[in-house]
Amino acid sequence: MRLRNLIYLLAGLFLVGACETMEEKGSAQGIGELKAKSIGELKAKTYGGQVTKKPQGFSITPGSGRDFVVNVGDRVFFAVDKSNLSSEARAMLEKQAAWLKRYGNVNVTIQGHCDERGTREYNLGLGERRANSAKDLLVAMGISPNRIKTISYGKERPAALGHSEASWHQNRRAVTVIAGG
Amino acid sequence: MNRKVTVRKNLITRLKSVFLGFIVLVPLNFLTFQSALGELRVDITRGTVKPLPIAVTNFIGETQQEIESGQSISGVIRANLERSGLFQAIDNQAFIDVERTLDTVPQFQNWRILNAQALVQGQVTLISNNRMRVQFRLWDVFAQQQMIGQVYTTIGTNWRRISHIVADAIYKRVTGEEGYFDSRIVYIAETGSLMRRIKRLAIMDQDGENHHFLTDGSSLVLTPRFSPNRQEITYMSYHGKVPRVYIFNIDTGRQEVLGDFPGMTFAPRFSPDGNTVIMSMAKDGNTEIYIMDLRTRQAKRLTRHSAIDTSPHYSPNGKYIVFNSDRSGTQQIYIMNAKGKKVKRISFGKGRYATPVWSPRGDLIAFTKMAGGKFYIGVIGVDGKGERLLADGFLVESPTWSPNGRVIMFFREIPKGKLGDKETKIYSIDLTGRNEREIVTPMEASDPAWSPLIP
Numbered sequence: 001m002r003l004r005n006l007i008y009l010l011a012g013l014f015l016v017g018a019c020e021t022m023e024e025k026g027s028a029q030g031i032g033e034l035k036a037k038s039i040g041e042l043k044a045k046t047y048g049g050q051v052t053k054k055p056q057g058f059s060i061t062p063g064s065g066r067d068f069v070v071n072v073g074d075r076v077f078f079a080v081d082k083s084n085l086s087s088e089a090r091a092m093l094e095k096q097a098a099w100l101k102r103y104g105n106v107n108v109t110i111q112g113h114c115d116e117r118g119t120r121e122y123n124l125g126l127g128e129r130r131a132n133s134a135k136d137l138l139v140a141m142g143i144s145p146n147r148i149k150t151i152s153y154g155k156e157r158p159a160a161l162g163h164s165e166a167s168w169h170q171n172r173r174a175v176t177v178i179a180g181g
Numbered sequence: 182m183n184r185k186v187t188v189r190k191n192l193i194t195r196l197k198s199v200f201l202g203f204i205v206l207v208p209l210n211f212l213t214f215q216s217a218l219g220e221l222r223v224d225i226t227r228g229t230v231k232p233l234p235i236a237v238t239n240f241i242g243e244t245q246q247e248i249e250s251g252q253s254i255s256g257v258i259r260a261n262l263e264r265s266g267l268f269q270a271i272d273n274q275a276f277i278d279v280e281r282t283l284d285t286v287p288q289f290q291n292w293r294i295l296n297a298q299a300l301v302q303g304q305v306t307l308i309s310n311n312r313m314r315v316q317f318r319l320w321d322v323f324a325q326q327q328m329i330g331q332v333y334t335t336i337g338t339n340w341r342r343i344s345h346i347v348a349d350a351i352y353k354r355v356t357g358e359e360g361y362f363d364s365r366i367v368y369i370a371e372t373g374s375l376m377r378r379i380k381r382l383a384i385m386d387q388d389g390e391n392h393h394f395l396t397d398g399s400s401l402v403l404t405p406r407f408s409p410n411r412q413e414i415t416y417m418s419y420h421g422k423v424p425r426v427y428i429f430n431i432d433t434g435r436q437e438v439l440g441d442f443p444g445m446t447f448a449p450r451f452s453p454d455g456n457t458v459i460m461s462m463a464k465d466g467n468t469e470i471y472i473m474d475l476r477t478r479q480a481k482r483l484t485r486h487s488a489i490d491t492s493p494h495y496s497p498n499g500k501y502i503v504f505n506s507d508r509s510g511t512q513q514i515y516i517m518n519a520k521g522k523k524v525k526r527i528s529f530g531k532g533r534y535a536t537p538v539w540s541p542r543g544d545l546i547a548f549t550k551m552a553g554g555k556f557y558i559g560v561i562g563v564d565g566k567g568e569r570l571l572a573d574g575f576l577v578e579s580p581t582w583s584p585n586g587r588v589i590m591f592f593r594e595i596p597k598g599k600l601g602d603k604e605t606k607i608y609s610i611d612l613t614g615r616n617e618r619e620i621v622t623p624m625e626a627s628d629p630a631w632s633p634l635i636p
Contacts, residue, residue, distance in 0.1 A: 124463065129467075129468075152445060156401060
C-alpha cells in the first residue's frame with residue numbers, strides 16, 4: 001500500500017507540473033480536476049514499475065504567485081454575456097483583497113476572458129468589462145487602483161477546451177495574475 | 182458562317198490607352214459579325230442561376246515561354262469564372278480544332294457543338310524588358326459576335342493580375358456588374374494550441390494565391406482591414422501585452438501604433454476616403470466608438486453610453502456609421518450619422534446581432550447572428566427590413582463584402598474530435614445564399630477582410 005500511495009503522489013505531482021506548463025499561471029481548480037481524472041490512467045501504466053525518485057515537497061513561498069494561486073484562488077466566473085459578480089465571485093475577490101493587503105508590494109493584472117460563443121470584437125469589450133468588474137471590487141475592498149492593471153483577451157485565450165457549457169463556464173472568467181509571479 | 186475577317190495588324194497604336202497601375206489596357210478592334218440573336222447575358226440578381234457554359238482556350242503564343250504563360254493565365258481566368266458560380270468552364274480536352282490566331286473569326290460551329298455559350302481566346306507576346314502583352318477576345322458563340330477585345334501590356338511578373346483583370350472584364354461584360362477578381366484578402370493565419378493560439382497577419386489574392394505572411398506570430402493580432410487604396414492595413418495587436426490598434430504599411434512593412442489612448446483600442450476600420458480610422462476604445466469597463474483623423478492625429482469620441490459600442494463601419498458615402506451595441510440589453514445593430522447623432526436600432530429579430538458591415542453598394546448590411554445555439558451570416562436592409570440568412574454553423578463570424586457587393590466571405594469554426602479541438606477556415610458565399618466555397622489557405626484562417634478594387 002505504501003508504494004501505491006507513493007505512486008499516487010508522484011502522479012499527482014507530475015500532473016501539477018504538466019498543468020502548470022499548459023496554463024499561463026496555473027489554476028487551483030484545474031489542478032484538482034486533472035489529478036482526479038488522470039491518476040487512474042497513470043496508475044495502470046506505472047503500477048508494478050520501479051519508483052526510484054523520492055517525491056519532492058512543494059515549497060510555496062508566501063507572497064508569491066504560486067501562493068496566491070494555490071492558497072487563495074486566482075479567478076472568478078461570470079454568467080453568459082454578464083460582467084456582474086456572483087456571491088461566490090465576491091467571496092473569492094474578498095480573499096484576494098485580504099491577501100493583497102498582506103503583501104502590499106505586489107501588483108496584479110486582471111485578465112478578462114470570454115467563452116467561444118460570442119463574436120470577437122464584442123468579446124474584447126466584454127472581457128474588459130469583466131476585468132474591471134473584478135478590479136472595482138478589489139478597489140472597494142481597499143486595494144489601491146495603482147496596483148491593478150486590466151487587460152481583455154476576449155475569447156482568444158480559453159482555459160478549458162471543449163464545446164459545452166462545462167468548458168464555457170470556466171472560460172467566462174477574470175483571472176488575477178501576480179506581476180512577476 | 183465561317184467567313185474569315187482579318188484584323189488590321191497595327192491596331193494597338195491608334196487606340197487610346199488607359200493606365201491601370203503598371204498595366205496598360207487597350208481595346209482590341211471588334212471583329213464584327215452581325216447576328217439577329219439576342220445578346221448573351223447572365224442576370225446574377227436572381228436566386229438561382231444556371232452557370233453559363235464558357236470555353237476558355239489556352240492563350241496562344243509563339244515561344245515555349247509564351248505558351249506556358251498563356252496556359253497559366255487561362256487557368257487563372259477559368260478558375261475565377263468557375264468559382265463565381267456563374268460560369269461553367271468546358272473541359273479543354275473536349276475542344277475541337279482550337280484557333281491558332283486571334284486575327285480570324287472563330288469557327289463557331291466547333292464551339293456550338295460543345296454547347297459553349299461564350300468563347301475566350303487570347304495571346305501572349307513577350308516583348309523587351311520583361312514586358313508582356315496579353316490580348317484577349319470574348320465571343321458570343323450563338324450570336325457570333327465579339328463581346329470584348331482588349332490588349333494589356335505589363336511587366337511579366339504581373340501575369341496573375343492580368344489574368345484577374347481579364348476575368349473581371351469577362352464577368353462585367355456578361356453580367357453587367359463590376360467584377361471582383363482583381364482584389365486581395367487580408368486575414369489572420371492561425372496555428373498552435375487553442376489555449377495559446379499563434380496568430381499572424383497574412384495577405385493573399387482573392388483566389389488564395391500569392392500568399393504572404395505580414396507578421397511573425399510573436400504578438401497576437403486580430404481583425405485586419407484594408408485602407409481604400411489597399412496599401413495599408415489597420416488591425417489590432419497585443420504587442421508588448423498592450424492591446425492597441427495599429428496601421429501596417431504593405432509597401433514598407435512598417436507598423437505604427439495608432440494614437441495614444443489610455444485604454445484598449447480595437448475593432449478598427451478605415452473611412453471610405455481613407456483619412457480616418459474608426460474604432461473602439463475600452464476603459465474602466467466601458468467601450469465607446471472613436472474616430473482618429475490620420476492627418477491631424479486628433480481623436481474624437483462619437484458614442485456616449487455605458488453599453489459596449491463596437492464594430493463600427495462607415496456607409497460607402499461616409500455619411501453614416503453602422504455599429505454593434507448592447508445598450509438594449511443584448512447585442513444589436515444600430516445606425517448613427519457620422520457625427521455620432523441620431524442613433525437608430527435596425528435589428529429586431531430573435532437573437533443577438535453583431536459585426537455589421539455595410540455593402541459597397543450601400544443598400545445592405547451583412548451581420549453575424551447568434552440564435553438558438555447557432556451562428557448565422559446574414560444580410561438586412563439599411564432600414565432593418567428584409568433579413569436573409571446566408572450561411573450557418575456552430576460558429577460563423579466576420580462577414581466581409583466583395584468589392585462589387587455580390588459575394589461575402591466569412592470564417593467558420595467546426596468542432597473536431599473529442600478534446601475540444603476545432604478547425605477554422607474561410608469561406609465565400611454568394612449574396613443569393615448559393616455557391617458556398619472554402620478558400621484554401623496554408624494554415625487555419627479567420628477574420629477575412631476583402632480589399633477594394635484598384636480604381
